[in-house]
Amino acid sequence: MLYLRQVWTVAGKDLRSELRTKESLNAAISFAIVILVLFSFAVDPSADQIKEISGGLLWLVFAFAGALILNRSFARELGNDCLDALVSSPIPGSALFLGKALGNFVLLTIVELVSLPIFGVLYNTQWARQLWMLMTILLLTTWGVTVIGTMFSALTVNLRLRELMLPTLIYPMMIPALMSAMRLTTLLIAGEPIPAGDEIWIRLLIGFDIIFTALAVGLVEVVLVG
Amino acid sequence: MLYLRQVWTVAGKDLRSELRTKESLNAAISFAIVILVLFSFAVDPSADQIKEISGGLLWLVFAFAGALILNRSFARELGNDCLDALVSSPIPGSALFLGKALGNFVLLTIVELVSLPIFGVLYNTQWARQLWMLMTILLLTTWGVTVIGTMFSALTVNLRLRELMLPTLIYPMMIPALMSAMRLTTLLIAGEPIPAGDEIWIRLLIGFDIIFTALAVGLVEVVLVG
Amino acid sequence: MSAVAVEGIWKYYGDYPALRNIEFSVREGQCLALLGRNGAGKTTLLRIMAGLLRPQRGEIRILDKDSRHPQTRASIGVIGHGIGVYDELSALENLLLFGRLYGLNDPHAAAMEWLRRTSLDNVAGSLVREFSRGMRQRLAVARAFLHNPSLLLLDEPFTSLDDRAIALLQSLMQSALERGATVIMSTHQLREAMQLATYVALLVRGKLIFHGERPAEMLQDPTWLYRTYGES
Amino acid sequence: MSAVAVEGIWKYYGDYPALRNIEFSVREGQCLALLGRNGAGKTTLLRIMAGLLRPQRGEIRILDKDSRHPQTRASIGVIGHGIGVYDELSALENLLLFGRLYGLNDPHAAAMEWLRRTSLDNVAGSLVREFSRGMRQRLAVARAFLHNPSLLLLDEPFTSLDDRAIALLQSLMQSALERGATVIMSTHQLREAMQLATYVALLVRGKLIFHGERPAEMLQDPTWLYRTYGES
Amino acid sequence: MRTKILAALCLVSGLWLVRNLYVIFLTLGDEAAQGAIYRIIYFHVPSWITCFTAFFVAGVSSLLYLIRKNSHFDTLAVATVEVGVAFTIVGLVTGSIWGRIIWGIWWTWDPRLTWALITCIIYAGYLMLRHAIDDPTARAKNSAVLCIFSFTSVVITYKAIDWWRTQHPGPVLSFRTGGGNIDPAMEHMLFQNLGALLLLCAVIVAVRMRQEDMQREVESMRRYAHAL
Ligand code: HEM
Ligand SMILES: Nc1ncnc2c1ncn2[C@@H]1O[C@H](COP(=O)(O)OP(=O)(O)OP(=O)(O)O)[C@@H](O)[C@H]1O
Ligand SMILES: Nc1ncnc2c1ncn2[C@@H]1O[C@H](COP(=O)(O)OP(=O)(O)OP(=O)(O)O)[C@@H](O)[C@H]1O
């Protein structure tokens, strides 16, 4: 119980300082529109084959928005040596990590949910035909991406490890999750349920989430204390 | 002369401290690679129509990876109140701006030059057939993008929502440059020289660079003093 | 029982030994001033005690437990060089946050109480970003005292406080000592420290040169210790 | 000629008036201590003098020029709350950087000279990130004195310096005063400041309550001014 | 006194609009190719021209603010941008409706349309930036700079039909083409409606400015109280 409350406190703090005003939501919305507009220049959005790459486009938007948010996550703690204050408080490292991951997860999900309908209008796609499955995939992938991103953020913030070129390792690490998501989303946007042969992608996604969450929770304590 | 030396000093400082930690450089390069790989999953990279969107894809990658670098540009000065130290020194605001823009320009160019050959390999494109023209376009666009990014980085440096606000504000502004670059790059990668009708894009690019550099240099002094 | 027992600690940064074989202990209820010139290793030692750094060799016991044990951490209050509060949150929100993390029963009451005691109650709702330097330091003090810690580790706590705030902090430390807490502080404002410190420890280039009761000479002439044991 | 002439300055943060109608002038060669409790407005006033903030009303003349005039800026040395040096560069690189920006003839010689004078020469090549707090503050001092400024604006310069470094800084300020420079500093370490300051100005909640020669009483009892003019 | 003038102007613009509506729907005939729907042009084009005018005024007053540091210019800039964004949205909506009927789709990535959307986003960004800065001087200064930058997008939107071959119709108004592309009666009516909308725009801006000024007065009274 206390553990959960601590997780929630950390997440709440991050969310509060980010969502203090509703500008952040406005900013997220116009950010999503901006990226979608940018895409329209890169590919020919009226062509038919856009359907085939819609999942890919969508997840690129999410990956990009995510990179900006994740990059900020632990950097925020550096300012007034706040990380020290957190680490010296009695909260376990894993609770701290989960709290920050949860905060990032909520932010990312907001951006994603906002961009989905806008994507639908601007690219003339009916994305809602397999709504629940799509949401499941979305949340699963977002969690995986967040866990990796938050861990990366914690690693780079620590002076000792900064030189290890971790970002170079960790962005590519997100690829399995993003790849499965792209594949599945394209199928779902086309309106079909997921065919039997493609269920392996869902399993990949779930496995990815479990493994990396376990790894991160187990290792974060070592990372945080210098 | 003194002016140029000051510009160079500021640029040198930024480059030196960035190349020492390689924080944002690593992040940007690996992010660029991830986007390229992901996109190759999203679209079928062997298909013929990939040629038609190659320029667009490339510049999307550059724009996204660039945001990671531009985001850090003025934020780097916040740490120990270094911005105050710079602003109170006798260097003119415009020299400070040009110095920082130059530093970002070099970093962005590095990211671009690294991702180009990777792009070539992953998508099986012979991008080097119009090498010199391509380089010209690349440098012209990068300068435009950098000027806007640096200026807006200065505008938003004190904001709470900097991470979200900066890309929301800069991408729409950059679109003219990015659009021209996408168009021209697609042509050049196809191996043809630029046809007469498309020269307007080059003119647009040059005009863009000149107008925004002039605006930024003229207005930056106002922005820096609170 | 000793509040802090430091046993043969070595700490290297790269190959520079910032602490060399430090060995001493502090009994409960003592107030120790950790002295030393710039770069002597005071901050490093305090960070090790707070469990923020691990020494390469040697061991440290806080209240007879490991320094990273949750119970230990719950009973330590730390002020570091950075103030450790968030610029984007208000003073009250900051204290509420830490109150919850320390598992206080009524974080709100405790937060309001400590804002009042550091006379920040009339700016409780303002963002820390808008505070002057001294107001920030006061908030850092409030954060460190919030959960009634039984060991206080204070790194230059008097920094940028005005005369009134220094008197206030001294009285807070005094009342903490009276209820049996232990205080270890590093400082360069010797005069202010000597009014409370009953013990002193002197670090010179990472070595512990002196440790014991405060020499009587220091009340009149605070730098006496430096001149007697330090270099020049 | 007056080094600094402040004419009826008002500065608001939102609708809070941090400075209200400040009016005074400092003649060349004077050393002025700017006193006031936490949040009184000292930093705000110093930042306005340094050209980092613009007042909403009123005017300020530095050495008979606008505060943003390049010549003015070249002859001002500033130490703020932040140390204003880069963590990722070494001490020497930091000083070289500012030496070049100030257009010194031989930045390298000047940098080495000031590293020596602040006794940082044996860590010239280390990154600032690895410095202790006092070493950082020394570097900030070196940066501010590097170009032999004729007006020094120092915001709490004694913070976290040890006794030797304080003596050093005092002697640096003394020799600057002797070559005709003007010094304006804010501080809470009154004892250290009173050894140099010949003039004092007292701010109370953004108003200038006292300005003039240092009252003789303050040598014995530094807080005399607060008690006489301030609240409580 | 000022209130009365404003009310009168508001009334005038309202009456003018009603009279224009009457003429548009009852007097003028259908256009040959498009039929009745072409009438939307009397709102589509004037609202774009109005918003361009508003953004132009905002840009100029931002520049003046940076030169003079007089907060009235800042007030003028916000007021005009707010009204301008509103008219941009009117233009987007009328255009979308028109497109739905003529082209069969709400939206297409045509340069003109895209740039119009980008302009809308950019100026919405301006309003967002204003909200994100608390300190009034910093707010005025930073958003003034942004406003000047933003005006480039207006220029591009305006010139888009000259620079690119677009699905959106090319220039028709006689001051751009030299005449001959539009029936003079239609063009006359178009300008009538433009006049009414511009007047309306001016009235709204004046009201917004008064609001801001009043707010500032309240604020300065509070400041005065503080200072005592
Ligand atoms: C969402 C869709 C649309 C947008 C965003 C849009 C945007 C614009 C803009 C920005 C102008 C500039 C006004 C000027 O240059 O003075 C304009 C003018 C005009 N629009 Fe549209 N438009 C849209 C749809 C349409 C459609 C569907 C039609 C008719 C088929 C149309 C016909 C015109 C005409 C005739 C003009 C006047 C051109 C001139 O002479 O300048 N628009 N529109
Ligand atoms: N950015 C800001 N936004 C809002 N209020 C501010 C801001 N900066 C300072 N203030 C307020 O202005 C007042 C004066 O602040 P200032 O930093 O000048 O005080 P100071 O005299 O330097 O105090 P200290 O000795 O604690 O450093 C304080 O009440 C503070 O809360
Ligand atoms: N992260 C680091 N990397 C390398 N060296 C470091 C690091 N941190 C501290 N040092 C070195 O260790 C020594 C002790 O530093 P420490 O911060 O403990 O000193 P201190 O006694 O707190 O000094 P001050 O009074 O100036 O704060 C210094 O010589 C410093 O250069």
Ligand SMILES: [Mg+2]
């Ligand atoms: Mg220290």
Ligand SMILES: [Mg+2]
């Ligand atoms: Mg201050």
